[in-house]
Amino acid sequence: MQQTREQVAQYAQDLGYESLPLATQTSFALAKGKDTPQTPRGYAGRAGLYEVMDITEEIQNLIVKRATATEIQRTAIHAKE
Numbered sequence: 001m002q003q004t005r006e007q008v009a010q011y012a013q014d015l016g017y018e019s020l021p022l023a024t025q026t027s028f029a030l031a032k033g034k035d036t037p038q039t040p041r042g043y044a045g046r047a048g049l050y051e052v053m054d055i056t057e058e059i060q061n062l063i064v065k066r067a068t069a070t071e072i073q074r075t076a077i078h079a080k081e
Contacts, residue, residue, distance in 0.1 A: 008020050011064065014064045015064065017062070053076055054076075056076075056079055058075060058079070059072055059075055059076060059079075062075060
């Protein structure tokens with residue numbers, strides 16, 4: 001994770017976001033649901049299923065380079081070995 005605001009700005013730009021969390025933050029909203037006729041109340045009442053993994057510098061570089069999920073997964077598995 002980014003440690004300084006300058007690093008945040010660069011990584012956010014690389015990934016196409018306005019902002020990203022600092023490593024010291026405890027929470028961050030990356031996306032928020034919007035009320036539409038098809039999805040009243042946005043994401044309210046929906047359950048999310050998330051996969052969490054440690055982001056090494058090698059994996060972070062793959063993410064910034066927009067590597068495929070398969071490439072990132074392969075790297076993460078090999079890092080555990």
